[in-house]
Amino acid sequence: MIYALKYTSHPIERVNQVMYLFLERSIPNGVYSHALFPDWFKEVLALSQAKDGNLSFDDKFRIVFDAIQGLSMQRRIDLFDEFKVGLDIRSICTDTQLPVILTELYSNELHSALNILKDHFYGVALSTNKTIQSQLKTTLLDHYQTFKNTNNSGRVCPFCGLHEYSLLEGESKDDYDHWLYKAKYPIYSVNFSNLVPMCGKCNQTGVKGVADVLYNKTTGLRRRSFYPYDDNAGIDVKVANFNPVSSLPDEEKSKYPYGYFNLAISHNALGESDQVQTWIDVFNIQVRYNSYLSLYYNGLQTEFHEQYLPDHPEIILTNNLEQLRTIVSSFRSQLGNLKRRTGVEIDKAYLDFICKDENSYMLFTFCNIVLTV
Ligand SMILES: [Zn+2]
Numbered sequence: 001m002i003y004a005l006k007y008t009s010h011p012i013e014r015v016n017q018v019m020y021l022f023l024e025r026s027i028p029n030g031v032y033s034h035a036l037f038p039d040w041f042k043e044v045l046a047l048s049q050a051k052d053g054n055l056s057f058d059d060k061f062r063i064v065f066d067a068i069q070g071l072s073m074q075r076r077i078d079l080f081d082e083f084k085v086g087l088d089i090r091s092i093c094t095d096t097q098l099p100v101i102l103t104e105l106y107s108n109e110l111h112s113a114l115n116i117l118k119d120h121f122y123g124v125a126l127s128t129n130k131t132i133q134s135q136l137k138t139t140l141l142d143h144y145q146t147f148k149n150t151n152n153s154g155r156v157c158p159f160c161g162l163h164e165y166s167l168l169e170g171e172s173k174d175d176y177d178h179w180l181y182k183a184k185y186p187i188y189s190v191n192f193s194n195l196v197p198m199c200g201k202c203n204q205t206g207v208k209g210v211a212d213v214l215y216n217k218t219t220g221l222r223r224r225s226f227y228p229y230d231d232n233a234g235i236d237v238k239v240a241n242f243n244p245v246s247s248l249p250d251e252e253k254s255k256y257p258y259g260y261f262n263l264a265i266s267h268n269a270l271g272e273s274d275q276v277q278t279w280i281d282v283f284n285i286q287v288r289y290n291s292y293l294s295l296y297y298n299g300l301q302t303e304f305h306e307q308y309l310p311d312h313p314e315i316i317l318t319n320n321l322e323q324l325r326t327i328v329s330s331f332r333s334q335l336g337n338l339k340r341r342t343g344v345e346i347d348k349a350y351l352d353f354i355c356k357d358e359n360s361y362m363l364f365t366f367c368n369i370v371l372t373v
Contacts (some may be wrong), residue, residue, distance in 0.1 A: 001279055002161040003154060004341055005196065008147045011138045013192045014040070015126065016087070021062065023083050023187075025075045026068040036065065040135040040349040047131055057125060059116040067110035079106055089179060090195045090230060093213065094275075096222040100180075100214055103187055104271075111186070118186040122178075126190060147197055154339035157199030158228070159208065159283055162292055162342050165199055177203045179212045179228060197226045204282060210281040225278040233269035235276055237289065237345045239353035240264040242362075252258060261293040293346050296320055299348050301366050304331055317367050324367050325355045 001120045017038045024178040034042040048057035055063070066242055068076055082101040085092070104111040127133055129138045157163050166174050177198040182189040202208050211217075215224035226232055240262045245253055248260055261287040265275040265285060282287055308331050309315060315327055338344045354362040364371060 001226045001228065001232055002156070002158045002234065002345070004231045005154075005158055005228050006150050007193075008150045008358060009145065010143045010146050010192070011136055012126075012140060012143045014038075014136055015132070015190050015203075016192065017041075018121075019083070019190065020087075020185065021163060021339065022065075023068070024078045025235060026065050027073070027080060029069070029073075032062045032065045032276045036061075039133075043135065044125075045129045051239055055116075057129075060113070060120055064117050064132060065112065066112040067107060067113045070109060073105060079103075083187060084178075086185075086188060089191070090189070090227040093179070093227040094230075101185065101187055101224070102355055103185075103340045114186040115183065118182055118189040122182065122189040127315060140175075143177075143192075144197065153373055156342050157202055158339075159198055159202045159279075160285070160288065161290060161345060163199040163201045165197065166341060173197075173201060175203050177208055179213060181212065184212060194231075207284050208282055213278060213282055216281075223278050224274045225270075225282070228267060232275070233267070233272055235345065236266045236268050237349040238264045238266075238275075239293070241351050242353070242359075256294045258298060259294065261290055261297070261350070263289045263293060263346065288344055292343055293350055296343070298348050300350060304328075304366065305368065308334075317369060317372060319364070319369050321360055321363070324369070325361055328355055328363065328366065 017040050021038050022036050034045055045058045045061065050056040050059060067078065069077065074268075079101070083100050085098055086101045092100055103114055133139050145168060148165070155164050157165055166172060174197045176195040178189060179183070179194050179196055182190050188194045198208065214222060216223050229334065243260045243262070245257055245259045248256060252260065263286070265276075265280055267273045309317075317324065317327070328351055332348055335341065335344050335347055353359060354366050
């Protein structure tokens with residue numbers, strides 16, 4: 001991750017009580033009733049109605065209850081114990097020894113009932129149910145606004161660094177990503193430690209979407225990942241190499257008419273190397289970063305000439321390499337903060353690359369110096 005988000009403590013977290021008490025109270029043999037739920041939630045279920053022949057919110061809990069009762073007593077206890085461990089999303093992201101709750105291993109009935117419940121609870125009730133809002137005296141929108149205000153030092157999406165979060169008004173709000181994705185881990189779909197606003201580009205199928213931060217999809221093995229609200233040492237970005245357009249395969253030439261950069265993306269802290277690898281994998285970072293620089297590096301040259309140099313009339317560009325490097329590095333140092341400017345780590349990597357001895361031709365081109373022989 002580019003930087004850590006600040007967790008927002010908020011009254012809406014009381015919804016976490018619902019699944020907790022429901023799973024705990026579903027352990028003994030019994031029949032479904034509203035006594036399984038916290039008091040404030042009983043009115044929500046009492047008022048829930050089936051519409052157009054569909055199941056009501058209450059019905060969906062009842063089906064999950066029946067699926068739990070279909071398990072042995074020991075499995076019901078295991079389910080609740082694993083659920084409690086998994087409530088601490090931070091720990092299961094960083095400690096691969098901790099069990100992760102996979103409800104399909106309990107029973108397919110339970111897993112699909114939880115998925116139907118999740119679609120209703122997270123997808124509908126949390127954002128629109130007026131009884132939940134009046135009982136909790138808050139809304140999901142208020143949580144989002146609090147998150148934005150708590151995190152207003154960063155407007156760049158910390159998961160990619162390439163795009164910005166939406167504004168509070170005049171744009172549709174960013175969706176919450178389920179860090180443990182909700183189709184596989186439906187039991188955590190309304191756990192606010194598992195919810196994190198993310199830019200629309202990152203939260204797409206094919207990027208984070210349904211990617212699993214806990215398991216490597218090739219090996220099937222558990223892996224460590226960042227927890228979005230934990231501090232981290234950030235990432236190191238360098239240009240590994242540049243392929244001029246003449247060297248590209250034909251199908252790439254039209255996509256990248258100015259050539260193609262390969263970036264080397266790594267960790268700043270050795271202890272985070274595996275978490276950085278998970279992040280690169282889950283967010284498709286390698287391809288996105290290569291593409292970003294290959295598409296936009298010319299824009300940095302334009303910014304240098306049209307914005308930076310006019311503000312610094314004392315700078316005179318000559319064909320002295322050392323002077324050009326000094327000028328470009330002072331341009332680099334004012335590019336800005338990675339929490340507020342998109343792509344800044346990639347831009348800096350590019351400027352470092354053109355300042356290398358072997359790339360002096362790129363530095364001259366960047367500075368619009370034409371060398372005469
Ligand atoms: Zn993003």
